[in-house]
Amino acid sequence: MFNNYREILSLPGALKFSLAGLVARMPIAVLGLGIVLFIQGVSGSYGLAGIVAAVYMIVQALAGPGIARLVDRRGQAAVMVPIVITHLIALLMLIITVYADWWTGFIFVFAGIGGATVGSVGSLVRSRWSHIVDSPKKLQTAFSWESVADELLFVTGPVVATVLATAVFPPAGIILSMLTAGIGSALLYVQKSTEPPLVERTTEAKGHVFSNPGIFTIIVVNVFLGVNFGAIDVIAVAFADEQGVKSLAGILLSAFALGSLIAGGLYGSRSWNSAAHHRFGVSVSLLAIGACAMMLAQGMVSYTIILFLVGFTIAPSLIGANSVIEQLAPPRRLTEAFAWLGTSLGFGVAFGSAIAGNIIDATNAKTAMLLPAGCAIVGALLALSLLKLLNPTRSSHEVRSNRERQRVNVEG
Numbered sequence: 346m347f348n349n350y351r352e353i354l355s356l357p358g359a360l361k362f363s364l365a366g367l368v369a370r371m372p373i374a375v376l377g378l379g380i381v382l383f384i385q386g387v388s389g390s391y392g393l394a395g396i397v398a399a400v401y402m403i404v405q406a407l408a409g410p411g412i413a414r415l416v417d418r419r420g421q422a423a424v425m426v427p428i429v430i431t432h433l434i435a436l437l438m439l440i441i442t443v444y445a446d447w448w449t450g451f452i453f454v455f456a457g458i459g460g461a462t463v464g465s466v467g468s469l470v471r472s473r474w475s476h477i478v479d480s481p482k483k484l485q486t487a488f489s490w491e492s493v494a495d496e497l498l499f500v501t502g503p504v505v506a507t508v509l510a511t512a513v514f515p516p517a518g519i520i521l522s523m524l525t526a527g528i529g530s531a532l533l534y535v536q537k538s539t540e541p542p543l544v545e546r547t548t549e550a551k552g553h554v555f556s557n558p559g560i561f562t563i564i565v566v567n568v569f570l571g572v573n574f575g576a577i578d579v580i581a582v583a584f585a586d587e588q589g590v591k592s593l594a595g596i597l598l599s600a601f602a603l604g605s606l607i608a609g610g611l612y613g614s615r616s617w618n619s620a621a622h623h624r625f626g627v628s629v630s631l632l633a634i635g636a637c638a639m640m641l642a643q644g645m646v647s648y649t650i651i652l653f654l655v656g657f658t659i660a661p662s663l664i665g666a667n668s669v670i671e672q673l674a675p676p677r678r679l680t681e682a683f684a685w686l687g688t689s690l691g692f693g694v695a696f697g698s699a700i701a702g703n704i705i706d707a708t709n710a711k712t713a714m715l716l717p718a719g720c721a722i723v724g725a726l727l728a729l730s731l732l733k734l735l736n737p738t739r740s741s742h743e744v745r746s747n748r749e750r751q752r753v754n755v756e757g
Contacts, residue, residue: 349614350490358538363491366466377401379510382518383519386511400460401457406687408460412684421469421534438455439455465683468686470491473541476541489614493610507593570662570720575696578694600656604655606660612664613664624665625668630729633724638651639717697720
């Protein structure tokens with residue numbers, strides 16, 4: 346069943362850089378939640394916590410593609426090492442600012458700097474896979490493996506961060522993120538044999554990758570999907586708090602991630618005959634149904650079960666998005682294209698956490714569940730109505746380039 350995974354992990358250097366990347370991107374599972382738990386634990390406000398987390402995520406989303414573009418041109422290690430150092434200093438200053446009771450504006454400044462320098466480790470790792478694999482089938486399996494790795498982080502990270510932050514030390518989630526980012530980066534960026542070659546300044550490398558209508562569609566849909574993740578992070582903490590078991594919020598988030606991990610593992614273990622963009626449309630539709638089902642939760646047990654089932658739609662949706670992007674993007678701009686996926690999700694997560702936090706402060710967690718449900722429905726409707734734009738036979742870089750050359754020849 347898992348021969349596909351064994352085949353890609355046996356490639357030279359593959360397991361080594363994948364594991365290093367797994368450690369280096371632990372922040373995707375704990376840092377946003379860690380900021381929420383830290384700020385809320387000290388200030389008592391979910392609204393402020395959500396806004397600070399939103400600042401971090403929005404700046405991260407804005408900076409991600411620019412960092413990826415620099416990486417394509419100058420190399421992963423040359424760009425990311427100084428960026429990681431800056432990131433660690435910014436998070437340290439965020440913690441100091443809160444405890445020293447400095448001007449509140451500094452909280453947003455350091456949260457923003459932390460977001461601007463976190464980078465998109467997942468896109469860097471996926472670019473390494475694109476560099477070393479030799480077939481679309483293996484690349485599909487590699488993307489599935491990385492999605493499984495992401496969900497493994499989301500299973501373990503939130504539980505550890507929540508328990509440490511609520512029972513031991515409020516900034517523990519942030520500190521955990523700092524340690525793993527530093528250690529993982531040190532292990533990843535020294536690996537030169539699998540690092541993709543530098544991109545030369547050619548005509549193909551100019552312009553914006555999201556000028557492709559298919560890529561732009563994925564980006565817009567991912568914003569709405571990201572709202573689910575950001576809102577659910579805050580809602581889970583508030584829901585558990587309202588039930589009198591705030592320290593168990595990590596279990597809710599881990600159940601959500603566990604469902605996605607299982608689905609991702611099964612997804613990548615088989616060879617699919619259907620087109621990636623069709624599978625993406627089905628996955629986001631099922632996600633919308635699951636997001637609506639969250640409204641049925643009556644307690645911790647029922648909410649945990651529902652989130653576990655919703656999780657089964659997450660990995661297939663994200664794997665499908667990565668596969669479509671890989672088929673549509675210019676090869677020389679692949680890292681940047683993957684980073685735009687992270688950017689779109691980041692925007693959604695930021696808006697989701699901020700808006701959900703304020704809804705919770707004004708009403709309760711149950712009412713806030715309307716936010717992810719509504720956005721999931723909109724995302725699914727967009728994906729289905731614009732599905733033809735995601736078809737590589739219509740919207741891939743090669744097809745569009747050939748079409749443009751034919752147009753120029755006709756006009757000439």
